[in-house]
Amino acid sequence: MERIVFYCLAGVIIVFGIASVTSRKMLRSVIYLSFxxxxxxxxxxxxxxxxxxxxxxxxxxxxxxxxx
Known part of the structure; x- marks a missing residue:
């Protein structure tokens, strides 16, 4: 169970990290960074x-x- 939660959190970190860097709007980038x-x-x-x-x-x- 812990492994599934870890992989889900790691996926969220990767996806929203890329979204935070590539977003052109500042507010969206900050929200992605908070995730x-x-x-x-x-x-x-x-x-x-x-x-x-x-x-x-x-x-x-x-x-x-x-x-x-």
């Missing part, structure tokens, strides 16, 4: 790095708000 960062936090939760995942969400959530 990437949340997925990375999901991988941290998957391997039981809860503190690192919480820091990932709080720090980068602030960064996304500043970008928007």
């Amino acid at each position: 990437v960062l949340v997925s990375i936090a999901g991988i941290f939760f998957l391997v039981d790095y809860n503190f690192l995942a919480a820091i990932q969400l709080t720090v980068y959530a602030g960064g996304i708000v500043v970008l928007i």
Whole structure:
């Protein structure tokens, strides 16, 4: 089960990472980047790095708000 969740999160990271880089509109790029960062936090939760995942969400959530 963990392997399926990992591959789903990795796929989301790859797809939205490419979409974030290739998007021409700034707001869409920021939204795609937020999906990437949340997925990375999901991988941290998957391997039981809860503190690192919480820091990932709080720090980068602030960064996304500043970008928007």
